[in-house]
Amino acid sequence: MSTETKELEVNTAAKLIPIYIMGKQYMVPDSLTIMKAIEYAGYKYIRGCGCRGGVCGACATVYRKPGEYKIRVGLACQTVVEPEMYLTQMPFYPANRATYDFAALEGKSEEVFALYPELFRCVACNACTKVCPMDVQVMDYIAAMKRGDIAEAARISFDCIQCGLCASRCMGELPQYHIGQLARRLKGAYLTPKAEHLKTMVANIEAGRFAKALEELKATDGEALRNLYTGREMEPATAGEDWAPKDSQFL
Numbered sequence: 001m002s003t004e005t006k007e008l009e010v011n012t013a014a015k016l017i018p019i020y021i022m023g024k025q026y027m028v029p030d031s032l033t034i035m036k037a038i039e040y041a042g043y044k045y046i047r048g049c050g051c052r053g054g055v056c057g058a059c060a061t062v063y064r065k066p067g068e069y070k071i072r073v074g075l076a077c078q079t080v081v082e083p084e085m086y087l088t089q090m091p092f093y094p095a096n097r098a099t100y101d102f103a104a105l106e107g108k109s110e111e112v113f114a115l116y117p118e119l120f121r122c123v124a125c126n127a128c129t130k131v132c133p134m135d136v137q138v139m140d141y142i143a144a145m146k147r148g149d150i151a152e153a154a155r156i157s158f159d160c161i162q163c164g165l166c167a168s169r170c171m172g173e174l175p176q177y178h179i180g181q182l183a184r185r186l187k188g189a190y191l192t193p194k195a196e197h198l199k200t201m202v203a204n205i206e207a208g209r210f211a212k213a214l215e216e217l218k219a220t221d222g223e224a225l226r227n228l229y230t231g232r233e234m235e236p237a238t239a240g241e242d243w244a245p246k247d248s249q250f251l
Ligand code: FES
Pocket: 048, 049, 050, 051, 052, 053, 054, 055, 056, 057, 058, 059, 075, 076, 077, 078
């Protein structure tokens, strides 16, 4: 972050409260998220901010409140400020990330064990789960991975947004979020059954079934393309499994 001023729309009726950003006190409207309060205080985001919608994991924040021993965490873009909170953002936490040729993998648990041997340093303290701002059961997916259950590790870690806070609290120094990501990749590529209809469609495309239609589309001007698109037959919202378009020439 830098300290250039930034214009921000603020509810002028909001009450100002003190918060501490990296140890310095600022008075900010109590209705703001941490992210907006940081900008209100005069900082400009260069890193540590991405989607502003709670999905990219770039704005992990740790804070304490007076009189509490507890470390609290939140996403700066989702968490509303509270009086006297002492906070700092952790947009990145260094964690070992294995390098691998994904196409050369086969979706076996032994591959994960070889890439991330530190998996077995987990002592099941559950600090990772407690710190997760997405309420992912981190220790549980690590336990699943230790058992060799890639599919279960992928399922439990599905809501992970890769903020890295789990790794920041791990006494076994695991990079949990990278391990979960590898499990999801392996599940998607190797363990999920391939859709038969997709295989058929890919084979049709490769056999050139749509080549003529694509050439015609490429030769169509913008206005006609727009008309084709807006005039297309759309699947009704309530369509059942057996719905099919009247024009079946491309099925
Ligand atoms: S900016 Fe993406 S999660 Fe907060």
